[in-house]
Structure formats: structure tokens, C-alpha cells
Amino acid sequence: MHEQILNKEPVVFDDRINIQVPDFAEDPMNVPVSVEINGINDIAEIRVFADLNPIQKILVFKPLHIKPYIAFRFKVEQATPVRAAVKTNDGSWYVGGRWLEAAGGGCTAPGTGTLIPDWQDKLLNVTSRVKMNDAYIGRLRFKIKHPMDTGLADGIPEFYIKKYALLDESKREIAIVETFQPVSEDPVFSFDIYDAKTSSIELIGMDNNGNKLEALIRQ
Amino acid sequence: MRIRRVLLLLLFYNTTFAGALDYQLTPIKVSDDIYMFKGLKQDFTPSNGGNIVNTGFIVTSQGVVVIDTGPSYLYGKQMRAAIGKVTDKPIIKVLITHHHPDHFLGSQAFSDVPIYALSSTIKAIEMEIASLLTNMYRLAGEWMRGTEETPELFQALNLSEEKLGNHQLQYLSVSGHTNSDLMVYVKEQKVLFSGDVVFYNRALTTPHALPTEWLATLDMIQAMDVDFIVPGHGDISKREVAVIQTADYLNWLEHIISNAVRDGLDMNEALNIQIPERFHGLAVLNAEFSRSVSHLYPAYEEIFFK
Numbered sequence A: 001m002h003e004q005i006l007n008k009e010p011v012v013f014d015d016r017i018n019i020q021v022p023d024f025a026e027d028p029m030n031v032p033v034s035v036e037i038n039g040i041n042d043i044a045e046i047r048v049f050a051d052l053n054p055i056q057k058i059l060v061f062k063p064l065h066i067k068p069y070i071a072f073r074f075k076v077e078q079a080t081p082v083r084a085a086v087k088t089n090d091g092s093w094y095v096g097g098r099w100l101e102a103a104g105g106g107c108t109a110p111g112t113g114t115l116i117p118d119w120q121d122k123l124l125n126v127t128s129r130v131k132m133n134d135a136y137i138g139r140l141r142f143k144i145k146h147p148m149d150t151g152l153a154d155g156i157p158e159f160y161i162k163k164y165a166l167l168d169e170s171k172r173e174i175a176i177v178e179t180f181q182p183v184s185e186d187p188v189f190s191f192d193i194y195d196a197k198t199s200s201i202e203l204i205g206m207d208n209n210g211n212k213l214e215a216l217i218r219q
Numbered sequence B: 001m002r003i004r005r006v007l008l009l010l011l012f013y014n015t016t017f018a019g020a021l022d023y024q025l026t027p028i029k030v031s032d033d034i035y036m037f038k039g040l041k042q043d044f045t046p047s048n049g050g051n052i053v054n055t056g057f058i059v060t061s062q063g064v065v066v067i068d069t070g071p072s073y074l075y076g077k078q079m080r081a082a083i084g085k086v087t088d089k090p091i092i093k094v095l096i097t098h099h100h101p102d103h104f105l106g107s108q109a110f111s112d113v114p115i116y117a118l119s120s121t122i123k124a125i126e127m128e129i130a131s132l133l134t135n136m137y138r139l140a141g142e143w144m145r146g147t148e149e150t151p152e153l154f155q156a157l158n159l160s161e162e163k164l165g166n167h168q169l170q171y172l173s174v175s176g177h178t179n180s181d182l183m184v185y186v187k188e189q190k191v192l193f194s195g196d197v198v199f200y201n202r203a204l205t206t207p208h209a210l211p212t213e214w215l216a217t218l219d220m221i222q223a224m225d226v227d228f229i230v231p232g233h234g235d236i237s238k239r240e241v242a243v244i245q246t247a248d249y250l251n252w253l254e255h256i257i258s259n260a261v262r263d264g265l266d267m268n269e270a271l272n273i274q275i276p277e278r279f280h281g282l283a284v285l286n287a288e289f290s291r292s293v294s295h296l297y298p299a300y301e302e303i304f305f306k
């Protein structure tokens, strides 16, 4: 399991990795997870995965110029450990995790959004809530309209956002996020942008069908 | 050897089946002709068999009106037997307050009697009964045995008031706990069966809550000529304190979650919010609060995200 996700590189379990999930997944389609790293420097990437999900990989986050913090919701099929693995630039892995109790069914249940007429018009639409810190964006939360189908529900092919980047006002990439099928429908992401000192954020990305995500977020 | 095995089997039979699967439903007299069965102030568990709900009945001179049928076929059967010990009058109708499983899954035991619910409640039952049943079998275990999908048992309630023998009953169609909640008001005795619109000393459940409408409905109850409320969960109470407690918690919940979304908190940060001390006496508080965050958060994101 770890070999698959962590490329057989050395692993250290570490409590500087603060991963939070509720004790019980009340809604297996929308389990909130947040990951915050305190005191590990030179972070190359953070991988979030659930050992016992049919699709283990949930997300890869590269905090290039922002705080190593991300929060979002994901689908869970059964009770499972949820882990965050941090890779530093020297190739070391640090892992933290939490046990999530669940009744399950989140991964094999189809999304509901595609049942609503005209859902395609709204595909990859972005809405957001920005908290400013003086002239700059502090906490940023946004929602991307997308069914995020896992391909595990009968007759519904996989259809999910693959990757997006956050750009600051000078078009510098400040974070990159790769998302996988278990991320929830119409996903909501939270970031702390403070360090980038920017008054707007551009989102650029795409889903597995080649549909483009483009949005500009300001207060 | 053989004898020992028989004895062991008997022992197993007694403790696991005959002994354990008794809801021990004892009618509590609320007022003349009005009774309730009080559920435990707990979560659903395999040991309580889902008996966390208050149900009730009214003995009119024409016959018995039953309010909610409990979480399982077994509950319905045992409820019916317990009513039979109070009166030999026939059961003439059953009223279902809303579509949550602990309130209507006992209806099979009353399949020979007309069972009424609001039409939106029946729609919700038809849509959700399969997943509600799966969930209840998982949470309450063997107590659920024999409980089946029977949405055809329910018919639409089109009356708002009726006189049954010596009792004038009012059927109030409201919303807030779900989009369709039925309350039953017994005029002479000023008793209100509120369904889950009112809770007392037990934290609210909110899987289909509409907080603004719920608060408006509570205001309406507060203006009614009601002495006692039989809440859907928790203790029987005088009207005012139960409504104030329900509204206070709901107001706080709405406020705290709305502010959390406004201020950019992620859901786990919201889950870590300290609950004020005045609510610490409510049963199942921590579990219900975290469920409520999960239920209500996305709706507020819908409001605050531009």
C-alpha cells in the first residue's frame, strides 16, 4: 500500500503532520479532511490517501509559495485510515494519519449533480469566499462545479477534475493540486494564501475529458 | 454431553431473543385519554433497537388514534399490544409526523388501519425508504427483523381538524425539522404532539433541517394555547421551556455555522468549535453537533460563496 503511494522511499511517522477528519463519516459522500504541516521545511508535495478506499489516492498538493495547509471533502467507501504523506526536497517521506469510522457507500454511489438539467452549463464554474488580510488574500475557499464521478457506480464512466494550479496576480504558480476520483462532487477547497501577498488568484486546470477550468478570484 | 448442549441452547435463546428483544413499552399518562411511550435519550444502537423516539396515542370514545409507529415492525407490534392493555377500543387511525425512520417503520403492525401522513412526507418516504431501512438494519441490528419497504401503507392526510367522539383534534402541517412536519394538537387538554419540531433535553437532529422555517414554526407554537408538549425526542415538558430550549440551540447552531462559513473556516475547524455550557445537559450533544455541521455547512457555502 505504502509502496504504491510512496515510491518505496524511506518513511517516518511524524506528528508535525496535523491531519483532521471527523471520528465518523456522517455523509460518506462528503467527508471533510484538513491537512496542515507545522515545522517541516522544504516540502515538495503532500499526498492524501485512504488505505481502504477502492481508489486510494485522493489528492496531491504542492504548496510552492503558500502555507502547507489544505482542506476539502472526499468520498469514502468504508472505515479506513486517512493519511497525509509529506515528501521533502531531499526525497524523505513523513506520514501522519487518522482512523475514520464510516458506514460507507460513498465511492460507488453516483453523484447527484448530473441529474439536474443544464448541469453542463455550470461545469467547472467557480464560486468563492475570500477572507482578506489587509490588501491581500488570506484564507481562500472556493467551490468548483463538477460531478467527480469515480467510474465505480454502474454505467457511469469516471469523470473528474485532474489538476489545477493557483496563480498569483503576477501569474506566478503558487500551488498545484492534482485531484483524483474520490474527491467529492462540487468540491470545496480551502487554502491559506497569506504568504503569496496577492490580491487576486487565478485558477487554471482541466478535467479528465479535457474540459478547461479557468477562473479569476478576487474579493 | 447431549443434555448440556440443549441447556446451552436454551440459555442462548433466553438471553439473546426472548429477553433482549423487548422494547418494554410502558404507556405514560400525559392527560386524560392521552398517553406516550418514551424513548431513550440516545443514538440508535443494537442494544436499544432504535427506541430513541417518543410515540403516543389518544383514546377517543370512537377509538384510538396512534401518533407515530416507532423504528421497527417489532416496535409497532409491541406498541399495539401495550395500547391494548390500556383500552379495548379499536385503533381507528394512525398519524405519521414525518419521514424519519424511527417515526414510521413500525407501521407494518398497523397495516389493517388507515395510516395518514402529509403528502410530501409520503413522497419522501417513497424516495428514501430503501436507504433508511438499510441504515436502520445496520444501526439497530436484529430488532429490525421483518421490517420491510411498505410505502403503500401511507395515505395523504387532507384534514386539518376533526372531532373524534369526545376529542377535538387539530392537525398542523408545518415545516422546519423537515420540509413536511405534522403536529397533533388535542384541544381540550391543551396537549401538543410536536413530532421532531420540538426536542427537550436531547440535542436536535438535523439531516433535513430548514433552520429559518423551523424557528418560525417554534414561534408559532409559542403563541399557541398549549400546556404540555410531547416532543419527538427527550422529555415531556411544559410548552414554554421546551420551545425556548429548542429555539435557543437551533439559533446558536445556525449562527455558529453561518459565521464559520462567513469567516472562512473549513469544516473540521467548525467541528472543533466549543459548545456553550448551557447546552451541556442535552443528551447526545457532541455527536449531534458534528452531524449538524455536516448537514448544514454546504447550504451556507451556497449562500456565502459568490
Ligand SMILES: [Zn+2]
Pocket: B098, B100, B177, B196, B205, B232
Ligand atoms: Zn426527525
